Amino acid sequence: MIFKCKNCGGNSVYSPEKKMMYCPFCDSEKSDERQHEHAQMQVCPNCGGEVTYTEHTSALQCPYCDHYIIFDERIEGAYAPGRIIPFKLGKENVKGLIRDKFKKCTFAPTDFLSEVRLNTMTGEYIPFWMYNYNTRCQFQGEGVKRRVWVAGNVEYTESSYFHVVRDMSIAFQGIPADASVKMPDGIMDLLEPYNYGEMVPFQPEYMSGFLGEKYNMAAEMIESRAHAKMESSAATMLQQSISGYSSLTPANRSITAPPPGTEFDLLPVWVYRYTYKDKEYPFYVNGQTGKIIGTTPISKAKVWAYGATLWACLTAVIAMIGIMIV
Amino acid sequence: MENDFKKEAQRQYLHFFRIWFIIVGILLVVTVLVVVAKNMTYTSRERHNAQAPAERVYDYAEVLTDAEEEQLRELIAEKEARIGCDLVLVTMRQPVEGSAAKEAYGYRYTDWKRNMQDIGDDFYDNHFYGYNAPYGDGALILDNWYEGQVGTHLSTSGRIFERFGNQEIDRALTYVDKYIESDPYKAYSASINYIADVMSGGRTELRGIFLMLALLVPIIAAGVFVGTHLRSKEGKNTTTATTYIAGGKPVMNLQRDDFVRKHVSQRRIQTSSSSGGSGGGGRGGAHVSSGGHSHGGGSHRR
Numbered sequence: 001m002i003f004k005c006k007n008c009g010g011n012s013v014y015s016p017e018k019k020m021m022y023c024p025f026c027d028s029e030k031s032d033e034r035q036h037e038h039a040q041m042q043v044c045p046n047c048g049g050e051v052t053y054t055e056h057t058s059a060l061q062c063p064y065c066d067h068y069i070i071f072d073e074r075i076e077g078a079y080a081p082g083r084i085i086p087f088k089l090g091k092e093n094v095k096g097l098i099r100d101k102f103k104k105c106t107f108a109p110t111d112f113l114s115e116v117r118l119n120t121m122t123g124e125y126i127p128f129w130m131y132n133y134n135t136r137c138q139f140q141g142e143g144v145k146r147r148v149w150v151a152g153n154v155e156y157t158e159s160s161y162f163h164v165v166r167d168m169s170i171a172f173q174g175i176p177a178d179a180s181v182k183m184p185d186g187i188m189d190l191l192e193p194y195n196y197g198e199m200v201p202f203q204p205e206y207m208s209g210f211l212g213e214k215y216n217m218a219a220e221m222i223e224s225r226a227h228a229k230m231e232s233s234a235a236t237m238l239q240q241s242i243s244g245y246s247s248l249t250p251a252n253r254s255i256t257a258p259p260p261g262t263e264f265d266l267l268p269v270w271v272y273r274y275t276y277k278d279k280e281y282p283f284y285v286n287g288q289t290g291k292i293i294g295t296t297p298i299s300k301a302k303v304w305a306y307g308a309t310l311w312a313c314l315t316a317v318i319a320m321i322g323i324m325i326v
Numbered sequence: 327m328e329n330d331f332k333k334e335a336q337r338q339y340l341h342f343f344r345i346w347f348i349i350v351g352i353l354l355v356v357t358v359l360v361v362v363a364k365n366m367t368y369t370s371r372e373r374h375n376a377q378a379p380a381e382r383v384y385d386y387a388e389v390l391t392d393a394e395e396e397q398l399r400e401l402i403a404e405k406e407a408r409i410g411c412d413l414v415l416v417t418m419r420q421p422v423e424g425s426a427a428k429e430a431y432g433y434r435y436t437d438w439k440r441n442m443q444d445i446g447d448d449f450y451d452n453h454f455y456g457y458n459a460p461y462g463d464g465a466l467i468l469d470n471w472y473e474g475q476v477g478t479h480l481s482t483s484g485r486i487f488e489r490f491g492n493q494e495i496d497r498a499l500t501y502v503d504k505y506i507e508s509d510p511y512k513a514y515s516a517s518i519n520y521i522a523d524v525m526s527g528g529r530t531e532l533r534g535i536f537l538m539l540a541l542l543v544p545i546i547a548a549g550v551f552v553g554t555h556l557r558s559k560e561g562k563n564t565t566t567a568t569t570y571i572a573g574g575k576p577v578m579n580l581q582r583d584d585f586v587r588k589h590v591s592q593r594r595i596q597t598s599s600s601s602g603g604s605g606g607g608g609r610g611g612a613h614v615s616s617g618g619h620s621h622g623g624g625s626h627r628r
Contacts, residue, residue, distance in 0.1 A: 192564070306339070315544040
């Protein structure tokens with residue numbers, strides 16, 4: 001499907017700034033109209049140009065007429081996302097954030113923050129599985145509290161032994177794991193957390209103006225990632241609940257959870273793929289919070305030159321102070 | 327395009343190091359001024375002693391060539407003007423030990439060390455050395471080449487006596503020991519240079535520390551700089567243990583901390599006491615010469 005402007009026939013897109021559908025061609029708000037529903041996928045329903053898409057693509061931009069096309073088949077039925085966090089930051093906002101963050105990055109190539117390069121940035125809805133766990137943490141063991149004091153020239157150590165029992169329930173909600181093969185897991189983890197309070201029921205309108213994917217794999221296949229996050233968090237909570245002991249010897253410790261409940265949601269990510277010396281340096285920006293993950297390419301020659309200058313300056317300063325004092 | 331990038335990179339470079347370049351520039355000016363000022367104060371010292379002879383180098387043992395003697399005189403003249411102290415070198419080849427020597431030369435003692443001290447002090451006093459006044463600021467290096475009684479004595483007086491502790495005296499003599507076998511000229515000039523260094527406020531330990539600082543600190547700082555900038559981090563993990571917990575905290579079903587037993591152990595504390603030594607500077611080897619003048623000094627017998 002394509003969202004067309006009723007007033008001018010242009011492509012209506014979702015505007016993160018206005019938080020509504022908007023036509024950038026005639027400035028109309030909420031003038032959108034769904035057209036070409038369930039059109040065939042190989043050609044652009046607007047211009048007839050041939051479009052290339054992958055196995056998982058659910059939304060793309062026509063390379064000929066720049067219209068954003070949403071594949072109905074891939075947002076319906078089994079692939080229907082439950083909820084979505086619509087893009088909260090528009091491209092201009094994110095460009096500003098990236099500029100602020102890397103302004104001081106002396107060793108990035110000079111065109112890294114150029115307007116032309118930054119404009120290649122795309123907003124993408126990434127498929128996420130959300131896992132809800134009802135976790136039970138149990139602990140039994142021996143805790144020792146030690147007190148040391150000195151009287152005269154004798155040091156006394158008092159050890160008090162306690163039987164420690166803990167039993168707690170933790171309800172985890174929405175531990176995310178990205179269901180996209182092309183997105184690196186570690187990077188997606190670093191983009192967290194998202195504010196789920198702004199999550200809304202899915203509507204295709206939110207996808208207009210952005211790229212998207214359906215989930216690439218079933219929830220069970222990547223559950224281990226969420227499970228690991230759950231376990232580590234539960235272990236921390238358990239440990240925090242047992243405090244004040246000098247030493248602790250566990251006799252029995254368990255963290256268990258029945259199979260989690262899952263939901264399929266879409267989360268917004270801005271992707272800036274910068275290429276330097278034939279190598280790609282991808283940047284990912286949380287489309288809701290603006291958190292930026294990525295490493296700038298570094299000119300090693302530049303770093304060494306700066307290091308050498310720093311060395312020379314320091315040596316000169318110390319030597320001159322030395323000459324004056326000594 | 328390529329040129330633009332180069333220009334931009336140059337601009338960034340200058341911008342990045344602007345504070346550093348300014349500091350280095352200012353320091354350079356200040357250093358030049360300080361060095362000039364120091365040199366001016368050195369030359370402004372005036373000698374107040376007309377009684378002492380002009381000669382400073384007495385090579386009775388004839389271990390130096392005429393050219394070397396002349397070079398030493400020049401060196402001493404330069405250093406004297408700088409530090410305002412007389413510097414005298416005496417070499418000799420004469421027994422100073424035993425009763426035969428005592429008889430023959432009219433020494434007060436029979437032992438090497440005390441006689442060397444007497445000879446040095448008396449030579450200094452009898453020639454009225456002292457930059458500020460007779461018997462005043464200065465030092466005398468007495469080097470005996472008599473076989474079996476070879477060694478050096480340093481006699482200090484006035485400001486050098488006040489400044490030189492046993493450590494400095496030992497250092498000055500060690501410079502002689504170090505080179506005397508291979509090159510007597512080098513041995514004496516090194517010792518004279520050291521004395522002048524110490525007297526011109528140049529504390530050689532401090533110089534060593536600065537040398538170490540100048541070598542190590544910049545290398546470490548530049549290394550850390552390069553290291554941190556070559557490695558760049560992708561980003562920080564900003565989730566916490568409670569990020570995905572509904573309500574932000576777990577529900578505690580059961581929490582018990584039951585006291586079981588108590589146990590007290592004791593240990594005798596070993597007490598140890600230690601006392602530190604004390605150090606001091608100046609007035610090393612203080613004594614009064616036969617002429618009644620205060621001297622300091624020490625000797626190294628080889």
